[in-house]
Structures are given as structure tokens and as C-alpha cells.
Amino acid sequence: MTEMILKTRRRLLLLVVAALTVGGVLIGGASTALAGVGLLVVPTFNSGLAVGDRGQPGYLHIVYTSTPPDQAALFHLDTITLVPSCGSLNPSFPGNCPLGALDPGVFGLSATGIGAPGTACAGIPFTIILSDPTQGKYTFVPASSVVLGPSTNLTASTCDINFTYDVLKKPTLDADPNTPGTQTLQIGFVNGTTIGLTPKPGTGQGTAIPTIVSNVGIGTAVAPGAITIPASFSDTATLTPPAGGPAPTGTVTFDVYGPNNGTCSGAPVFTSTNPVTGSGTAVSDPFAPTLAGTYRVIATYSGDANYAASASACADPAEAVTVTAPPPTIGLTKVANPTSRIEPGGTFTFTEQVTNPSTTTPVTINSLVDNIYGDLASRAGSTCRTLIGVTLAPGATSAPCTFTGTFTGTAGASQTDTVTVTGSNAGLTVTATAQATVTITPAPPPTIAVSKVASPLSRVEPGGTFTFTAQVSNPSTTTPVRIDALTDDIYGNLATRPGSTCGTLIGTTLAPGASSAPCSFTGTFTGTAGATQTDTVTVTGSNLGVTATATAQATVTLTPAPPQIAVTKVAIPLTEVEPGGTFTFTVQVSNPSTLEPVRIDTLTDNVYGDLATRPGSTCGTLIGTTLAPGASSAPCSFTGTFTGRAGATQTDTVTVTGSNRGTTVTATARATVTLTPAAPQIAVTKVASPLTQVEPGGTFTFTAQVSNPSTLQPVTITSLTDNVYGDLATRPGSTCGALVGVILAPGTSSAPCTFTGPFTGRAGDSQTDTITVTGTNLGVTVTATAQATVALT
Known part of the structure; x- marks a missing residue:
């Protein structure tokens, strides 16, 4: 890409660039401008265009930039033109194709354009007018003013005008003969002025060169047009350039579709790409189909610098090949299982499997018939009916099918039976056969085996009842055996023993490798520890007059009974009044076992420790004592x-440990002691004031005070009465009613209370009255009294 910028003092700077999305070449530009203002216009057409292309997208990209002192200036676009085809690389200013190079009519532009989103002219319609038919110049007229900016040399303001165009013809003049293909020159032009008190005008133009290619005719012919598998065919493509045009180059790709893919959809079954020769032809590699049907070929020309890509049609009759499959074939295998049985024979299983040896032709299975066992499609128990009607693809194999048949006789007899399969395809029928031979062999002598298991294997002395389980098996791989008898050397005939289930096995015939159901019987064994008993079961069996026997043993053992120990514990007393005191605990150890003695090893208490060493304990005398079965210690x-x-309680646990023959046993016993509440206590004092009065006497004042002598329990005052003056809680003038209901804590006293009472008489008379206080706590009632004596003087 080259660009040319001309500067003149105080004229608008105009930068005009014409560029192509693919293959565009900017070949020149000119501008006049004032310093500080820049303008860029980019007309964009596709490269590699072919005559007949319609609705191709194009656009003019106009960019406005400015630098100080005009960075804030707006720019108004006045004139926008485009000459889409010119036969010279030397355009004239402003935006014209020079005389002698005029080549109008190569492109036809759409009648309207539209401002692209995101640009300054977004959404503004443009009318595109053929303003100069002689050179084919178009003018873009906006529906409203297009104003760009403000902008700087770092951030631009743009206007993109989108439109479409058609390629109507090949250029008459080649603007660049040194480049392959036919080139034409495109000339873009834009002018306008800045908006302000001193407008600054600017104009400019730029050029770009798209390449226009021609279409080339493509003719194809596949040969041969019909084949029978195995065979191959190939395709020839002939390219016909326009008259006087250069010879086409490039490649042709041949895609084969089928069989019977009338729309050439999906992936091709074969692809071949080969170069175009100097004569304008290309030949595919040969293709050898394996399936019958119609195959179609599409030949696709790659195009080159002068010619556009093109392809033949799927429905072209010259591109179809009819492929025929060869006659069908069919195969069959047959296997017998087992291939032999011992006399007198029995049932054999035969397995058949049908194959299609052909590499090209499918075959349908019509029937399967055995010369001895008949139609296998209808034979009872046969699965071969599922194969009838199945079509096997070339090289395929059916699922296996089976049927059974009986063959009996004496040793040495054999039978060969033949299965015939019939198949067809396209009216042609084929058959195949397969044989299997089965043989009767002499029976070997029978064998028999037995197992015996005792449950449990041991019991604690003196023993008891054991359960024995027997199971008979046939170790032979060929000969059955019948169970004739089961006997035990200690417990006798197991077929008749009471409670035995082994009688159910007598007469049972075990197939080779089979085992009977288990049977069981019980037997008693008693004695002392260490005694053992081994008893042997014998099974007798036979086949074809030949007898076989086998034995199995089981041993049971008597083991020592484990020692036992027990302990009791009694507390005396069970309760003490708070705060408690000393309790006496009595312990006695016993041996609950009826068989084994036990030695007392330890006696410990979880609260009071080792009783053998506790001061005052007599339990140490029991340590080392051996208790006979059922005995108890002192x-x-x-x-x-x-x-x-x-309310406090204590439960302490005594643990005794004993042993016998190295086995240790323990036992525990508990005793619980409880503290009960102490009885409440109450006391009262009474004082008279004065103690004497002059006859005839008068009113005396008595003061009472209640106390709780207990150090443990509170007491509640419930009443105060006087034997002379009555209920002091209700006596007029008495303050003692305030004490009723008062709870005295241990060791405390109430407030004093007073009451008055008269006493009159003669000198020398006296009166002693008694006050009684009643109290209660935890449902226990207590009383106390106090006296006071007054006298007359």
C-alpha cells in the first residue's frame, strides 16, 4: 500500500486511502489542506470477483481527524463520489478516470446506502446516483447533513456508508496487465469544510484495484457408466475457457456419493483431487465400490487467477455409474456339544452359524433343515427359527442358533447328521451344508465321595448332643453314580436312624461332577474334659453293577467347663441419721458351678479399696480359699x-476375682446406704415483768423468745399458747402472732414477743403459768415449754 500526502500552506489536509478487504492495493492519492485537519476515505470492494456476482457488500469508510489548533473543529461533508471501474492506474483530480481509459458498466451499485451503526452517519440514508454515465461515476447524496468531529489525531470521527453492488461484466481494459487476471481501478473522492467563523475546505481522492475473473465451462464424463463388482470407474473433467482466454490451471476435486444418494448429501464415499493439465482436463483416481447401487460424481474446479471456481451438478446424467453386485454366496458351520457321551448316550446340543463369504452381495437366509432332526425353524426348543428371513451383509455372520437331539446306543456307535442352509438374493438361490458327528463311549467305573462336618466341634464337659452334616459328591467327569447306603461306625445306619435326614439321599443318582443336598443326623457324646470321639461315615454307590465306596470322619472334643464365681454384699444399717457415720458391710463369695472349683484371688471395693488389707476387715481370710462346686465361703x-x-446415698461395689486352670472370672455386688434427716428441735424462754406486785395485784408483762437448738435442721414455728392466758397468736395486745410461720435456721432465735395478763389476790398469793411452743420440719412436730411465776406482796 502506498499513499501520497501533499501539503500547501493554510489549506485543508486531505488523506484519501482506497483499500480492499482481500487483495486491495492503494496506488495513489492527492490532497490540499490547512494544517491541523485530516480526512480519510476508504472505498472497499471484494477481490477475486467474477462476472455474475450479485448483491456483494461494499462500503465507504470516511475518517476525520484534527490536530491543534483545530482539535475542536467539526467537519461537514459536501461531496462524496465513487468511480468503481477505470482502465488506467493514473486517475485525474478530482476523482475522475482519464479520457482513453474510461471503462464504465463493470459494476452496478445499489440505488441506496445507509450509514453504519456506531459511526457519525449511523442510520442516515444515502441516495446513490449515477452522476456521470460517461465514466460511470456515482455520487452519494445524504438525506441529512453529515457532520464529523470533534476529533484529534489520536481519536477519529468516522462515517461508514454501506451499499451493495453487482458484477455486470468483465472490464474491457486491464488496468494492470502485469498482474494475473483482469484488474480495474476504483477512485474514491470526498470534500467538505470545517464548521466555524473561518471554514477550512479540503478535497482528496484515492484508488484501489480489484481483480475480476471469468467463468470457465466444466464438462464431465464418468467411465465406464456401468460395472459389476469387483471393478472400478473414474471421472474426467474438461474445462472450456472463453474464446481467446488463457488456459485454466489449478485442480479439480472429484467427490463420489452413493450408493443411491440422489441428492449427493452428507460425506462423499471417495474423494480424489488432481491437477488440470495443459489441455484443460483433469482425471480422477479410480474408485472400486464394494456395494451395489447408483453412484454420482461432483467435479469441483478450484479456480485460478483468471477463472472463478465452479462445479458440476449432482443430477448430471454423465456423472452417474450403475454398480451391480455378483451372485450371492452362503456358508454354514455346525458344532455338537458334547461330541461324545458314555453309553447309553443321551441328548446332544448342536450349534449352527450362517455366514456370507461374499465381499459384495448380501444374502437372505430362507431355511435350515437337518437330515435327521428335520426343519430347524419349527423343531421344538430350536432357536434357529430366529435366523429365517435375516439378510446378511457381505462378510457378515449370523448370531448362533441351537437345537437339541437325542442319540443313544452301545459303546462305539456314532451318528453324523447334516444341516442344509438355503439363501437367496435377487431371485438367485444358494445352499451350503455342514456336518457334526457324535459318538457313544464306554462308561468308566463310577466314583463317589463324601464329606462330614460336626457342629459344634467341641462342647463343655460333660458334653451333650452333636449335629453331623454329610454330603455326597460324584468326582467323575463322565460316569453317574447312584447312592445306595450311608452308615456311621458309631451311630449306625443313617437311612433309618431317628431324626436323620440322610434317608432322602438313598437311590439318588448324581450326574458327573454333581453333589447331593446335605443331610444331617444327631448323636450324643459325654465324658470329662479332654475326651474326644472320631466317628466315620461310609457311603456306598454303584453304576451298571460296579460298586464304589468312600468315607469321611469328624472328631468332637469335650473341653473344661469355665470357672464361675459370685458374691453378695449387705450393709448394716441401711440408713443413718445425718450427718451419718460408720456402716458395716458383710460379703460372702460362692461358686455357682456344678463342675469346676474356683479359688478366691482378690476382694476389692470401689470406695473402700482392697478388702484383704483394709484395717478391721475380716475379708483377708478368704483370699486363697478354693470353693468346691456349689460351695460358699464364710x-x-x-x-x-x-x-x-x-438424702445423700452411696452405692459401693465389691469385686471378687477368682481363677481355675488359668482362667480368671469376676463377679460384683453392690450395697447402698442412705442418710436420713435429723429430727427438728425447738426451745422457748419466758420472763415476767414485774415479778411481784402489791396486793391486790394487777397486770403483768410476759416476754417469750423461741430458738432452734439443732445444728442441722431448720424448724418452723406453728403455735404459741399459754395455759393461763390462751393462744398468744390471737390474744389482744400480744405480739407473739408475728412469730407463727417463722422458720428458724439451725442455731438461731426468733425476735422476742410480749403479751400482758392480770393476776390479783391477797398478799402471799403467787401464779405460775406455762407457755408452750410448737414447731415442725419435714412432717415432724416438736414442742417446748417455759414457765414464769409472779407473786403478790
């Missing part, structure tokens, strides 16, 4: 202190 005792408040 009682032992120890004391322990427990104190606290009423």
Missing part, C-alpha cells in the same frame, strides 16, 4: 464411714 465384714446431709 461371711467376711468390713466397716466404712459415710457422712453427708439428709
Whole structure:
């Protein structure tokens, strides 16, 4: 790309660039301008255009920039023109094609254009007028003013005008004969002025060169037009250039579709790309189809600098090949399982599988018939009916099918049976056969085996009942065996033993490798620890007069009974009045076992510790004592202190450890002691004032005070009465009613209370009256009294 900028003093700077999206070449430009203002116009057409192209997108890209002192200036566009085709690389100013190089009519522009979104002229319609038919110049007339800016040399203001064009003909003149293809020159032009008190005009033009290529005719012929597999065909493409045109170059790609793909859709089954020769022809590589049907070829020319790409049509009759498959073939295999049975024979399973050996032709399975067992499609138990009607592709194999048949006889007899399969394709029928031979072999002697399991394997002395499970098996891989008898050397005939299930096995015939159901019986074994018993079961079986036997053993053992130990614990007393005190605990150890003795090893208490060493404890005398089965030790005792408040309890656990024959056992016992509440206490004092009066006497004042002597329990005052003056809580003038309901804490006293009472008489008379206080706590009632004596003088 080249560009030319001409500067003259105080004229508008105009930069005109014409560029192509693909292959464009800017070949010149001119401008006059004032300093500080820049303008760029870019007309854009595609490269590699061919005559007949319609609706191609094009646009003019106009960019306005400015520098100080005009960075804030706006610019108004006045004239926008485009000469889309000119036969010379030397345009004339302003925006014209020189005489002698005029080549109008190569392009036809749309009648309207539109300002592109995001630019200063966004949405503004433009009318595109053929303003100069002689040179083919178009003028772009906006529906409203187009103003660009403000802008700087770093950020531009743009206007893009979108339009479409058609390629109507090939250029008459080649603007650049040194470049392959036919070139034409495009000339863009724009002018306008800045907006302000001193408008600054500017004009400019630029050029670009698109290449216009011609279409070339393509003729194809596939040969041969019909083949039978295996064979191949190829395609020939002939390119015909316009008269006087250069010979085409490039490549032709041949795509083969089929079989029976009438629209040439999807991926081709074969592709070949080869160069165009000097004679304008290209030949595909040969293609050998494997499936019958119609195949179609599309030949696609790549194009070159002078000619556009082109392709033949899918429906071209010259591009179709008919491919025929060869006659069908069919194959069959047959396998017998097993291939032999011991006399007298039995049922054999035969497996068939049909194949299509052809590499080209499918075949449909019509029937499967065995010369001994008949039509396998209708034979009972046969699965071969599922193959009838199945079409096998070339090289395919059917699923296996099976049927069974019986063959019996003496040793040495054999049978060969033949299966025939019939298949067809396109009216042609084919058959195939397969044979299988089965044989009767002599039976080998029978074998038999038995297993025996005891449950449990051991019991604690003195023993008891054991369960024995027996199971018979046939180790032979060929000969069946019948179970005739099951006996045990200790427990006798297991077929008749009470409770035995082994009688159900007698007469059972075990196939080779088979096992019977398990059977069981029970038997008693008793004794002392260490005693064992091994008993043997014998099974007898036979086949064809030949007898076989087998044995199995099971051993059971008596083990020592584990030691046992127990302990009891009693507390005396069970309760103490708070704050508690000393309790006595009595412990006695026993041996619950009926078989084994046990030695007492330790006695410990979780609260009071080791009872063998606790001061005052007699339990140490039990340590080392051996208790016979069912025996108990002498009682032992120890004391322990427990104190606290009423309601407190203590549960302590004694643990005894014993042993016998290296086995240790333990037992525990608990005792719980409780602290009960202490009884409440109450006291009262009474004082008379004065103690004497002169006859005939008068009123005396008595003062009472209640106290709680207890150090543990509170007490509630419930009443105060006087044997002379009555209920002091209700006596007029008495303050003692305030004490009723008062709760005295341990060791406290109430406030004093007073009441008055008269006493009259003769000198020497006296009176002693008694006050009684009643109190309660936790449902327990207590009383106390106090006296006061007054006298007359």
C-alpha cells in the first residue's frame, strides 16, 4: 500500500486511502489542506470477483481527524463520489478516470446506502446516483447533513456508508496487465469544510484495484457408466475457457456419493483431487465400490487467477455409474456339544452359524433343515427359527442358533447328521451344508465321595448332643453314580436312624461332577474334659453293577467347663441419721458351678479399696480359699464411714476375682446406704415483768423468745399458747402472732414477743403459768415449754 500526502500552506489536509478487504492495493492519492485537519476515505470492494456476482457488500469508510489548533473543529461533508471501474492506474483530480481509459458498466451499485451503526452517519440514508454515465461515476447524496468531529489525531470521527453492488461484466481494459487476471481501478473522492467563523475546505481522492475473473465451462464424463463388482470407474473433467482466454490451471476435486444418494448429501464415499493439465482436463483416481447401487460424481474446479471456481451438478446424467453386485454366496458351520457321551448316550446340543463369504452381495437366509432332526425353524426348543428371513451383509455372520437331539446306543456307535442352509438374493438361490458327528463311549467305573462336618466341634464337659452334616459328591467327569447306603461306625445306619435326614439321599443318582443336598443326623457324646470321639461315615454307590465306596470322619472334643464365681454384699444399717457415720458391710463369695472349683484371688471395693488389707476387715481370710462346686465361703465384714446431709446415698461395689486352670472370672455386688434427716428441735424462754406486785395485784408483762437448738435442721414455728392466758397468736395486745410461720435456721432465735395478763389476790398469793411452743420440719412436730411465776406482796 502506498499513499501520497501533499501539503500547501493554510489549506485543508486531505488523506484519501482506497483499500480492499482481500487483495486491495492503494496506488495513489492527492490532497490540499490547512494544517491541523485530516480526512480519510476508504472505498472497499471484494477481490477475486467474477462476472455474475450479485448483491456483494461494499462500503465507504470516511475518517476525520484534527490536530491543534483545530482539535475542536467539526467537519461537514459536501461531496462524496465513487468511480468503481477505470482502465488506467493514473486517475485525474478530482476523482475522475482519464479520457482513453474510461471503462464504465463493470459494476452496478445499489440505488441506496445507509450509514453504519456506531459511526457519525449511523442510520442516515444515502441516495446513490449515477452522476456521470460517461465514466460511470456515482455520487452519494445524504438525506441529512453529515457532520464529523470533534476529533484529534489520536481519536477519529468516522462515517461508514454501506451499499451493495453487482458484477455486470468483465472490464474491457486491464488496468494492470502485469498482474494475473483482469484488474480495474476504483477512485474514491470526498470534500467538505470545517464548521466555524473561518471554514477550512479540503478535497482528496484515492484508488484501489480489484481483480475480476471469468467463468470457465466444466464438462464431465464418468467411465465406464456401468460395472459389476469387483471393478472400478473414474471421472474426467474438461474445462472450456472463453474464446481467446488463457488456459485454466489449478485442480479439480472429484467427490463420489452413493450408493443411491440422489441428492449427493452428507460425506462423499471417495474423494480424489488432481491437477488440470495443459489441455484443460483433469482425471480422477479410480474408485472400486464394494456395494451395489447408483453412484454420482461432483467435479469441483478450484479456480485460478483468471477463472472463478465452479462445479458440476449432482443430477448430471454423465456423472452417474450403475454398480451391480455378483451372485450371492452362503456358508454354514455346525458344532455338537458334547461330541461324545458314555453309553447309553443321551441328548446332544448342536450349534449352527450362517455366514456370507461374499465381499459384495448380501444374502437372505430362507431355511435350515437337518437330515435327521428335520426343519430347524419349527423343531421344538430350536432357536434357529430366529435366523429365517435375516439378510446378511457381505462378510457378515449370523448370531448362533441351537437345537437339541437325542442319540443313544452301545459303546462305539456314532451318528453324523447334516444341516442344509438355503439363501437367496435377487431371485438367485444358494445352499451350503455342514456336518457334526457324535459318538457313544464306554462308561468308566463310577466314583463317589463324601464329606462330614460336626457342629459344634467341641462342647463343655460333660458334653451333650452333636449335629453331623454329610454330603455326597460324584468326582467323575463322565460316569453317574447312584447312592445306595450311608452308615456311621458309631451311630449306625443313617437311612433309618431317628431324626436323620440322610434317608432322602438313598437311590439318588448324581450326574458327573454333581453333589447331593446335605443331610444331617444327631448323636450324643459325654465324658470329662479332654475326651474326644472320631466317628466315620461310609457311603456306598454303584453304576451298571460296579460298586464304589468312600468315607469321611469328624472328631468332637469335650473341653473344661469355665470357672464361675459370685458374691453378695449387705450393709448394716441401711440408713443413718445425718450427718451419718460408720456402716458395716458383710460379703460372702460362692461358686455357682456344678463342675469346676474356683479359688478366691482378690476382694476389692470401689470406695473402700482392697478388702484383704483394709484395717478391721475380716475379708483377708478368704483370699486363697478354693470353693468346691456349689460351695460358699464364710461371711467376711468390713466397716466404712459415710457422712453427708439428709438424702445423700452411696452405692459401693465389691469385686471378687477368682481363677481355675488359668482362667480368671469376676463377679460384683453392690450395697447402698442412705442418710436420713435429723429430727427438728425447738426451745422457748419466758420472763415476767414485774415479778411481784402489791396486793391486790394487777397486770403483768410476759416476754417469750423461741430458738432452734439443732445444728442441722431448720424448724418452723406453728403455735404459741399459754395455759393461763390462751393462744398468744390471737390474744389482744400480744405480739407473739408475728412469730407463727417463722422458720428458724439451725442455731438461731426468733425476735422476742410480749403479751400482758392480770393476776390479783391477797398478799402471799403467787401464779405460775406455762407457755408452750410448737414447731415442725419435714412432717415432724416438736414442742417446748417455759414457765414464769409472779407473786403478790
